[in-house]
Amino acid sequence: MNHESLTPGTRFGRLRVQKELAKDKNGKRRYLCLCDCGKETAVLENNLNKGHTKSCGCLKRQDLVGMRFGRLTVIALSDKRAPRGKRSVPLWECRCDCGNITYKATDILKNTEVSMCSDCAPLYAAKKMRENAGYVGGTQLSRIQNTKPDSNNASGIRGVYYDPRSGKYRARLRFQKKLLNLGSYENLEDAVKARKEAENRYFGEFLDSIAKQGT
Ligand SMILES: [Zn+2]
Ligand SMILES: [Zn+2]
Structure with missing residues (x-):
C-alpha cells in the first residue's frame, strides 16, 4: 500500500x-x-x-466555442453563471451580429428559436410582428396599441359599455380571440379602471413575453 x-x-x-x-x-x-x-x-x-x-x-462540458446560434457566435466559456433552480450553470461569452457581447447558458442557446443580444431582441420582435401582419397568437398588436374607442361604443371608452337593462357599465377585453368579462359597475370610472387594469395585465405580460430573452 x-x-x-x-x-x-x-x-x-x-x-x-x-x-x-x-x-x-x-x-x-x-x-x-x-x-x-x-x-x-x-x-x-x-x-x-x-x-x-x-x-x-x-x-x-460540451465545447460550444465557435458555434453559431441565431445571431450569436460563441467566443469562450466565461466565469459568469446563471441560476437554474438550486444549481447554477456556466455562461458562454457570445458575440451578437450587431457587435454586442452577451452571456448565455447552453440550454438557452439550444432552445431559443433565434438567439441574440438584449438590444436586438425587441427590434427583432417588432420586425416579426410586422411580418405577421400584426397578428401574433390571435392578438392583433395594432389593436393593443390602439387606444381609440370603438365607434359604436356608448361610453366613449374602449371596452366599456353601458348596459341599459341593468343600468350598469360593463367592462370587457378581447384578448387572443377570447372575450373576457371584467364585470359590471355602477360607475363608469370603476368600469374604466377594471378595463385599464386588465389591459396592463394581459397585454403587458404578452408584450413582455415576446421581447424577453433569457440568459
Ligand atoms: Zn479543463
Ligand atoms: Zn445584437
Whole structure:
C-alpha cells in the first residue's frame, strides 16, 4: 500500500500533476493538477489512477466555442453563471451580429428559436410582428396599441359599455380571440379602471413575453 507519490508532470487525460497536497480527511493522497484548459483542480490519487478523473470538468462540458446560434457566435466559456433552480450553470461569452457581447447558458442557446443580444431582441420582435401582419397568437398588436374607442361604443371608452337593462357599465377585453368579462359597475370610472387594469395585465405580460430573452 505504501507506494511512491506521483511524479509532477505525470499526465492523466487532460490533467498534469503539479504537486502533492495534504491528504484528505480519510488519509487519501491528493494532487493539485493543471488541466489543458488552464484550470487547476485538486484530485484524489485513486481517481487519477483509475481513470475516473481526466479533466477539471471541461471534458464533460460540451465545447460550444465557435458555434453559431441565431445571431450569436460563441467566443469562450466565461466565469459568469446563471441560476437554474438550486444549481447554477456556466455562461458562454457570445458575440451578437450587431457587435454586442452577451452571456448565455447552453440550454438557452439550444432552445431559443433565434438567439441574440438584449438590444436586438425587441427590434427583432417588432420586425416579426410586422411580418405577421400584426397578428401574433390571435392578438392583433395594432389593436393593443390602439387606444381609440370603438365607434359604436356608448361610453366613449374602449371596452366599456353601458348596459341599459341593468343600468350598469360593463367592462370587457378581447384578448387572443377570447372575450373576457371584467364585470359590471355602477360607475363608469370603476368600469374604466377594471378595463385599464386588465389591459396592463394581459397585454403587458404578452408584450413582455415576446421581447424577453433569457440568459
Ligand atoms: Zn479543463
Ligand atoms: Zn445584437
